Amino acid sequence: MQGKNKKAVEFIETLLDIEMVQDLELFDDQGVKVSTHTYDVLKISIDELKRDYRTFNEAKQKVEFFALTIGIIIHDLSKGSIRKQEEKLSHSQMMLKKPEYITKEAEKVLAEIEEKVGVQIKDDIRKNILHIVLSHHGKWGKIQPNTKEAHIVYRADMYSAKYHRINPIGADKILKLMTDGMQIDQICKELDCTQGVVKDRLKRAKQELKIKTTKQLLNYYKKNKKIPIGDNFFVQRVRETEKLKKLVDKRGFKNIMLQSPLINYMVDNEIFKEKADLSEV
Template sequence: MGEKNNKSKKFIDCLLNFQDVKDLELCDDQGVKVSTHTYDVLNISINKIKEKYVDYDFASQKIDFFAITVGIIIHDISKSSLRRNEENFSHSQMMIKNPEYIKAEVYSVLELIEKESGYKLTDSVKQNIAHIVESHHGKWGKVQPETEEANLVYMADMESAKYHRINPIQANDILKYSARGLGLSDIEKELNCSAAVIKDRIKRAKKELNLRTFSELLDVYKEKGRVPIGDKFFVLRSEETKKLKKYVDKNGFYNLFMKNPLMEYMIDDKIFKKENEIR
């Protein structure tokens, strides 16, 4: 299978080394790197593929693994480009108000990677990728997913945002510094998070213990060494997000994509134009 996907691997390698993609590691969304979220969308998509199809070989005949992988890599790329270009709209606003910007950016990036890799994508593959990206917000965007691939990525993105896009800072992290006498601004610096996150985590912990004041919560922490951090759903989200961040940091965003199991089922002849088709 290796000989059949050399072009695909090179194209994806070039894409992962494209500056706006690399910059996703510098973009933070609610305490989670956009690159970490991007890998999470890939992982969730793979799990959904395994749930729906008997095996990867059969699935690869039904859906385009290349379009899914590339679409996922660049589905949030505007989060870095919008900041760099100092646009007035956020990524989410652009998905609702001006998805044409998102689509145009997809084609621009793909053309740049085509030049760098030396391989031209077929028009249908390009269209599939563009649709995946411009529709990945589903009902929260202007364009709705109309293909199997786009719907898969939309569902995976929604699941990742629901369960794994939360700053994993917990009340116990905050109280540890409070017990040492640090104030709010100092704790913000130590934990690299906003005052809003700190206040939210304290509020959740107080609610679990039915306490009214921060000093009461701090007394419980000093006595027991820890406090409940929130309800079961919050605990699940927080712990899973913390594990996800550690996993991606340890294994590397680039490596995780290049080693993902979908790569081995990509067939170049179905993805790229033949030399006599290139004008």
């Protein structure tokens, strides 16, 4: 495939270098960088392709790899732009109430990269990319996925958000600060987490120990200095999240995204308009 995907590779590299994409490493959800979640969505999507098809060549006949990849890279861009611009609505609220914000942002990014690389994405692929971005929240958004690529990203995003966006903070760290006299808002600031995380960890620890009150939990901690983080399923999800975070931090977000095996199966003339077509635009 060498040479046949030169422009596709350049497009992806250029996209990964722009400020809006790099900003994904500056913001997080529940202790996990948005960039790490983005890679996780790509990995889960690739795992789904491996499960459903015998080879990537076979998968390529059914799934548009370029649309899938670009859609994944830009699906959560607004998580950064919304915070930088101090918008009142969150990313989830935008997806549900104001999807035109998401559309405008995605279109602007695609146009910027097209201009830098000197290409124009074919209309059907461009439409698919925008649809992937707009529909990745599924029933929790305004637009529902209706392409194979969009369904893959929706499922991958949902799994990643549910199981691999878990702040690894345990009840022991929280209880230590509580014994030092800190209030919940102070603990959240110290551990860089939300009140929801604090309450969840205390609740899980109480459930595992069959303890009813936080006071009883504190007494248990003072005596044993060790508190369970949750049931075995939750502990496994925390370990997976920690492993994921370390992997992306070690390899670097851009590098690990460019290691995607899907890139090798992309073909420029299947993705971009021919120069003759461009002259008519």
